[in-house]
Amino acid sequence: MQFRLDTMAREAARLQAASADPQCAYLYDLPALRRHVEGVVAQLPEPCEMFYAVKANAEAPILDALEGRVAGFEVASGGELALIRERFPEVPVLFGGPGKLASELSLALELGVELIHVESLTELERLARLLEPGDRRQDILLRMNLATDNLPSTTLTMGGVPTPFGIDPDDLETCLAFLERHPGIVLRGFHFHLISHQLDAEAQLRLLGDLFRQVEHWREAYRLDIDQINVGGGIGINYREPGRQFDWQEFCGGLARQLAEPRLRRYRIRFECGRYLTAPCGYYLMEVMDLKRNHGQWFAVCRGGTHHFRTPAAQGHDHPFVRLPGRGGDGKALARTRVSVVGQLCTPKDVLARQVEVERLAIGDMLLFTLAGAYAWNISHQHFLRHPAPIMHFIDDDRVDDEENA
Numbered sequence: 001m002q003f004r005l006d007t008m009a010r011e012a013a014r015l016q017a018a019s020a021d022p023q024c025a026y027l028y029d030l031p032a033l034r035r036h037v038e039g040v041v042a043q044l045p046e047p048c049e050m051f052y053a054v055k056a057n058a059e060a061p062i063l064d065a066l067e068g069r070v071a072g073f074e075v076a077s078g079g080e081l082a083l084i085r086e087r088f089p090e091v092p093v094l095f096g097g098p099g100k101l102a103s104e105l106s107l108a109l110e111l112g113v114e115l116i117h118v119e120s121l122t123e124l125e126r127l128a129r130l131l132e133p134g135d136r137r138q139d140i141l142l143r144m145n146l147a148t149d150n151l152p153s154t155t156l157t158m159g160g161v162p163t164p165f166g167i168d169p170d171d172l173e174t175c176l177a178f179l180e181r182h183p184g185i186v187l188r189g190f191h192f193h194l195i196s197h198q199l200d201a202e203a204q205l206r207l208l209g210d211l212f213r214q215v216e217h218w219r220e221a222y223r224l225d226i227d228q229i230n231v232g233g234g235i236g237i238n239y240r241e242p243g244r245q246f247d248w249q250e251f252c253g254g255l256a257r258q259l260a261e262p263r264l265r266r267y268r269i270r271f272e273c274g275r276y277l278t279a280p281c282g283y284y285l286m287e288v289m290d291l292k293r294n295h296g297q298w299f300a301v302c303r304g305g306t307h308h309f310r311t312p313a314a315q316g317h318d319h320p321f322v323r324l325p326g327r328g329g330d331g332k333a334l335a336r337t338r339v340s341v342v343g344q345l346c347t348p349k350d351v352l353a354r355q356v357e358v359e360r361l362a363i364g365d366m367l368l369f370t371l372a373g374a375y376a377w378n379i380s381h382q383h384f385l386r387h388p389a390p391i392m393h394f395i396d397d398d399r400v401d402d403e404e405n406a
């Protein structure tokens with residue numbers, strides 16, 4: 001996905017000019033999001049479908065931009081489910097995630113979801129109680145926690161090791177026996193979300209190959225009438241080396257070759273990606289308020305911080321940014337030096353990038369953090385210190401919507 005840095009710089013300057021205080025904001029490039037998602041979906045081979053994992057970013061303009069471009073939405077709570085159903089009454093919805101309340105399952109039955117991704121035998125029992133009495137039916141997938149030879153280790157591994165996610169394959173027979181006794185719950189296939197932050201297309205293809213083989217084995221061994229495999233999300237974004245991203249084209253080519261196998265033709269293959277779809281369209285903007293040297297290191301103290309943009313702290317990386325020349329402060333500037341970019345919080349953990357080389361940096365300049373459109377604002381500890389929220393600035397060609405939350 002292309003960054004439109006000139007457009008972002010123009011909008012950043014406009015926001016800065018409109019504010020007497022130093023500025024911080026999220027900028028979202030909606031046309032770029034639409035193009036990116038269209039490109040991603042267009043390359044997927046038949047019979048694959050891309051759903052969007054709402055947890056990555058549930059801002060309304062983002063959801064609106066995605067609706068109609070993805071096959072539907074994956075929700076992981078009653079809150080996400082209600083949000084999507086209120087906005088899109090007809091769109092296909094998949095309801096996954098651990099720890100579903102009986103009231104959330106009940107809401108899913110009431111509002112209608114295409115599939116529930118069931119995480120445990122207890123959840124199956126809970127669902128069965130809700131479906132009784134009567135002849136109501138609900139399609140499900142069983143989410144499995146599978147160990148495979150080709151499960152790479154990333155910073156966010158959710159399967160193949162002891163985690164609270166999914167069903168241990170040792171318990172599959174018990175779940176299938178329960179389903180035999182409860183015909184209202186219709187097993188349509190299996191769900192896997194084993195890792196996030198996958199950056200290697202070949203490794204992901206090997207993993208999917210394992211999943212397909214395993215599902216076929218279960219289908220034959222248990223004589224299952226199933227037609228769906230959900231392979232989860234987990235395609236990563238390379239924050240450390242932004243020039244080297246997951247090779248989606250290579251991945252889709254390899255997937256097409258795998259899916260040409262006649263045994264797999266019965267399956268609809270579903271993805272539910274979050275980060276890979278929305279991270280590139282978002283930018284977090286901070287204005288430099290102070291430049292100070294402390295025990296031999298330079299710090300740029302900026303408006304905002306990890307209470308708005310926790311992604312680098314959560315992932316432990318130096319987040320990539322671009323310097324935009326700003327309003328000009330009191331003349332203090334650094335040239336060709338290393339600097340740590342920090343926010344306004346009273347904690348040494350409020351760091352967005354550590355000792356990175358800058359060509360030039362002045363008070364009043366703005367730092368534009370790229371790849372900030374997923375797991376960013378919505379995973380941040382927004383009320384810590386009670387600083388105001390950033391401006392949410394949605395750029396849609398000539399139409400620019402400002403939603404000032406401050």
Ligand SMILES: Cc1ncc(COP(=O)(O)O)c(C=O)c1O
Pocket residue numbers: 053056074096097193195196197232233234235272273274275276
């Ligand atoms: C079950 C499930 N599906 C999909 C996703 C989306 O993952 P990602 O944003 O890495 O694509 C997650 C993320 O945690 C998840 O837990």
